[in-house]
Amino acid sequence: MQKEEILKGVQDVFIDVLEDDNIVLNYNTTADDIMGWDSLNHVVIIVEIEKKFNLKFKLEEIQSFKNIGEICDIIFNKVNTN
Amino acid sequence: MNFKELKKNLTRDYTGFKIIKIAILGDSATQLLVQAIKGYGYDEKINFEIYEADYQQIEQEIINLDSKLYEFNPEYIVIFESTEKLINDFYKIGKEYKNNYADTHIERIKNLWNRINRKLNCKIINFNYVEINDNVFGNYGNKVEIAFIYQIKKLNLNLMEAARGYKNIFINDVCTLHNIIGRKNLFDRRLYISSNIVFNIDFLPLVAKNVVDIIKAASGKINKCLILDLDNVVWGGIIGDDGINNIQIGELGIGKAFSELQMWAKQLKERGILLAICSKNTEKIAKEPFTNHPDMILHLDDISIFVVNWGNKVDNIKYIQSVLNIGFDSMVFIDDSSFERNMIRKMIPEITVPELPEDPVDYIPYLRNLNLFETISYSDEDSDRTKKYQYEAKRAKFKTNFSSIDDYLKNLNMIAEVAEFDDYHTPRIAQLTQRSNQFNLRTKRYTEQDISEIRKSNQYITRYFKLEDKFGEYGLIGIVILKKVNNNSVFIDTLIVSCRVLKRGMEEFIFNKIAKLGAREGYNKIIGEYLPTPKNVLVKDIFKEFGFSKEGNRWVLDVKDYRERKTFIKEK
Numbered sequence: 001m002q003k004e005e006i007l008k009g010v011q012d013v014f015i016d017v018l019e020d021d022n023i024v025l026n027y028n029t030t031a032d033d034i035m036g037w038d039s040l041n042h043v044v045i046i047v048e049i050e051k052k053f054n055l056k057f058k059l060e061e062i063q064s065f066k067n068i069g070e071i072c073d074i075i076f077n078k079v080n081t082n
Numbered sequence: 083m084n085f086k087e088l089k090k091n092l093t094r095d096y097t098g099f100k101i102i103k104i105a106i107l108g109d110s111a112t113q114l115l116v117q118a119i120k121g122y123g124y125d126e127k128i129n130f131e132i133y134e135a136d137y138q139q140i141e142q143e144i145i146n147l148d149s150k151l152y153e154f155n156p157e158y159i160v161i162f163e164s165t166e167k168l169i170n171d172f173y174k175i176g177k178e179y180k181n182n183y184a185d186t187h188i189e190r191i192k193n194l195w196n197r198i199n200r201k202l203n204c205k206i207i208n209f210n211y212v213e214i215n216d217n218v219f220g221n222y223g224n225k226v227e228i229a230f231i232y233q234i235k236k237l238n239l240n241l242m243e244a245a246r247g248y249k250n251i252f253i254n255d256v257c258t259l260h261n262i263i264g265r266k267n268l269f270d271r272r273l274y275i276s277s278n279i280v281f282n283i284d285f286l287p288l289v290a291k292n293v294v295d296i297i298k299a300a301s302g303k304i305n306k307c308l309i310l311d312l313d314n315v316v317w318g319g320i321i322g323d324d325g326i327n328n329i330q331i332g333e334l335g336i337g338k339a340f341s342e343l344q345m346w347a348k349q350l351k352e353r354g355i356l357l358a359i360c361s362k363n364t365e366k367i368a369k370e371p372f373t374n375h376p377d378m379i380l381h382l383d384d385i386s387i388f389v390v391n392w393g394n395k396v397d398n399i400k401y402i403q404s405v406l407n408i409g410f411d412s413m414v415f416i417d418d419s420s421f422e423r424n425m426i427r428k429m430i431p432e433i434t435v436p437e438l439p440e441d442p443v444d445y446i447p448y449l450r451n452l453n454l455f456e457t458i459s460y461s462d463e464d465s466d467r468t469k470k471y472q473y474e475a476k477r478a479k480f481k482t483n484f485s486s487i488d489d490y491l492k493n494l495n496m497i498a499e500v501a502e503f504d505d506y507h508t509p510r511i512a513q514l515t516q517r518s519n520q521f522n523l524r525t526k527r528y529t530e531q532d533i534s535e536i537r538k539s540n541q542y543i544t545r546y547f548k549l550e551d552k553f554g555e556y557g558l559i560g561i562v563i564l565k566k567v568n569n570n571s572v573f574i575d576t577l578i579v580s581c582r583v584l585k586r587g588m589e590e591f592i593f594n595k596i597a598k599l600g601a602r603e604g605y606n607k608i609i610g611e612y613l614p615t616p617k618n619v620l621v622k623d624i625f626k627e628f629g630f631s632k633e634g635n636r637w638v639l640d641v642k643d644y645r646e647r648k649t650f651i652k653e654k
Contacts, residue, residue: 043273047283059272 001079006053006072013048017041027069053079085114088121099129105156106132107140109167144194147201158205159198160254161191165212165234172230173345177352177465181227184236188244195248208245209254210238218349220456221296295456302516302527305434305455306408308350309399311417312361312368312390316344316380318442322363326370332377339443344379346446354464355455356386356471358402360415365390386471395422396429406471407581409519409617414454418442459516459530461509463557470582473554480553491587491650494551498591499654503537503544503561510558511546514578519617521579521589523610523624528576541566542575543599547592549583549651559583560592564599564608571607572600584620590647593628597644610637 011025018036031037037045046062049071055078065071104119106112116132123130133154135143140161143151151159172183179186195206215223215231223229238257245251268285281289298304313320317340318330330337331344351357357380361368368390372382382388387405389398395417403410410432417423418438427435439448477494484490503511508530515528528536536542547560559580564572574596579588600608610625612618625637629644 039277043277043279044283047270057272059275062272063276 001076003072003076006075006079007068009052010049010068010071010075013045013052017045017048025068027067027072029068030066049075055079083122083125085118088118091121091124092117094124096124096129099123099127101129101131102158103131103133103154103156104158104160105135105143105151105154106160106162107135107143107151108160108162108164109138109140110162110164111137112162115162141194144197152201155202156204158207159202160207160209161194162209162254163211165214168211168234168237169214169216169230170345172233173349177228180233183233184240187237188240191241192244195251199248199250205250205252206248207252207254208241209256210241212257212260213238215450216346216349217450217453217455218346218353219460220299220453221292222299222457222460226460292453295453296458299456299458300516300527300529302519302525304412304457304517305355305414306412306517307356307358307386307402307406307414308347308454309358309360309402309413309415310347311419311422312359312363314418314442315416315438315445316340316347316359317371317378321367321371326375329371329375331371331375331379334377336443337377339445341377341379342446343449346449348379348384350455351384351468352465353455353457353460354467356406356408356468357384358406359385359388359390360395360398360402360417361390362392362395363390364392383472384468386468387475395426399426399430399433405475416449459509459513461513463510464513466555466557469554470556473556474582476553477551488650494553494586494650496549496551496586496651497654498588498651499548500545500595503533503546505534507546507558508533508537511561514558514561514580515576518578518580519615520581520620521584522615522618523574523577523621524613525615525618526576536563543572543603545595545599547579547588547595549586549588556580556583560588562592562596564596566605567609570605571609572603572605574608574610577610587649587651589624590649591651594646594649597639597641597646600641606641608639608641610639611635612637 007025007027011023014023014025014034014037015021018034018041020036023034025034031042042062046057050056053075055075057074061074065074102123106116106119108115112134116134120130120132133151133156135151140163143149168187172180175183191208195208198204198206211234213231213234217223219226219229219231223231224235226232241253245253268282269280270282273279273282310316313322318335318337319328321329328334331340332338347357359368365388369382369388371378372380372385387402389402391398399410399413399415403413410430411434414434414436415423415426416436416438417426423435423437426433434454436449436452436454439445480493481490484493512528512530512533515526515533519525537544543562543564543566545562546558547562548558549556549560559582561576561578562574563576565575567573577592577596579592596608600606608630610630612622612625614622625639626632628639628647630637630639632638
């Protein structure tokens with residue numbers, strides 16, 4: 001799976017969970033850039049990403065995300081090592 | 083280890099391993115369990131020599147001192163009873179024995195242990211029980227002694243306590259294993275460690291639904307009637323095509339799945355849920371299994387109303403509603419045809435119409451888990467409700483003999499019992515406040531505890547009303563709660579008459595009683611209030627009819643002006 005595809009998938013999850021069709025993500029997007037991406041929604045977003053890509057994050061990974069790029073990197077590694 | 087690996091072990095060489103003899107006694111098929119245990123033995127360097135008793139021979143093997151079990155002389159005996167089997171036994175016993183089920187059963191098990199101990203010097207591994215809620219009572223089953231969930235939980239506790247008295251008894255905690263597997267789907271360690279959230283996001287909605295189910299029931303939104311289709315719901319196959327000998331119930335085909343549905347429906351009926359049949363069939367043919375098929379669990383006298391014809395189901399359900407006189411929003415309709423389901427949903431949106439799984443074997447777990455019949459009360463009268471509706475059908479027939487209503491009412495020989503609220507009737511009284519919608523002036527919902535407090539307080543005057551006639555008892559069908567306002571007046575806090583007895587003179591009887599009570603206790607004024615709901619339009623003019631006059635939002639009756647109303651009901 002290519003990185004762009006992963007970014008698009010993550011973006012779909014954000015749009016779905018936060019109910020905002022206007023969300024556009026790039027690798028540098030952080031929580032500050034997205035309305036509604038608070039700690040509670042973060043929990044929901046992570047679970048939905050896990051379902052979408054059929055994988056599990058470690059807690060440390062979840063807590064270390066600084067931006068969308070890092071989330072995509074971890075997904076990329078997990079998806080492509082399986 | 084997974085099962086396949088264990089099974090592979092069976093072909094390996096066990097020679098030289100220590101031999102341990104185990105006997106396995108189960109009420110379900112145990113062959114695969116035996117293979118798994120033996121397979122584990124290879125890794126542990128144990129050669130398990132296993133005696134497997136015939137299916138469902140637990141008791142016979144243990145009681146009979148000449149059985150193969152004793153001949154085998156095992157070092158360990160595994161006793162494995164399944165909840166699936168227990169629930170069927172539980173359903174078969176009468177209501178009056180259900181509250182003792184766990185206590186009776188543990189005595190039975192202790193007898194088996196004692197018997198074994200007299201004959202053998204072995205260790206016994208007894209499985210405990212998976213705790214399944216059949217949701218006949220919903221969550222409320224956790225406080226109703228005759229509910230299965232109550233008894234199965236109690237049985238697990240009984241088993242622990244009993245085992246403490248025996249050095250050679252060990253419990254295989256299957257219930258916890260079950261929970262572990264369930265917990266994998268509902269607990270997310272990461273959410274707990276990071277955010278202190280103990281249920282994961284996919285499980286939370288179920289927890290929330292349970293809370294909402296209880297609140298719905300407590301605020302009066304409860305289901306009272308289950309309407310069942312026949313073909314491929316009550317039995318497998320089409321009675322009109324397959325005939326009585328080929329429909330699937332009992333041991334035929336996947337008949338067990340349909341028998342379970344019937345058992346569940348029967349338990350609901352015993353709890354007081356009305357069963358109705360609505361099916362496109364020829365009535366005579368459709369009734370035949372109910373009267374002649376040996377494996378039918380439901381019989382005609384379990385059914386409040388049997389509507390079978392070739393008309394459309396919308397009209398038929400409307401007819402059922404008109405006879406039972408309960409709201410569409412308290413009915414559940416189960417049909418295997420998506421066409422019928424969608425039609426009913428569209429034409430009668432208030433009614434609950436669950437989807438059904440494709441495969442009939444999934445019907446029962448699916449329907450149980452929907453928790454359609456959550457409740458917040460149960461009284462002994464509930465189980466007779468079907469009978470009461472059947473009396474009603476007889477009355478309707480009797481009525482046609484008379485040209486005037488008065489003649490009919492006179493000939494019913496109605497007798498009422500009136501008394502202050504007491505401990506015994508408290509559950510039913512609370513329930514009436516929770517269930518009644520039509521003849522209910524203020525629709526205040528009370529719990530049993532509320533009713534007990536009202537009963538003990540000197541601020542209230544209370545009366546319940548029971549009615550019987552030549553056809554049978556209606557039970558407790560009316561209540562009045564008067565609140566003392568001052569030395570001169572009382573306020574009608576609650577006045578409820580069950581819709582079963584409307585237009586028989588009970589309304590008149592109760593108002594006569596209220597006026598008399600007021601006069602006797604020295605209150606000149608009786609104040610009433612009508613709080614409208616979508617369902618109590620029936621009583622919007624009731625105060626006017628009984629001579630109250632309007633003062634602002636309230637209605638006031640001067641007791642000395644009350645004109646006693648005619649009624650054919652005599653007081654006991």
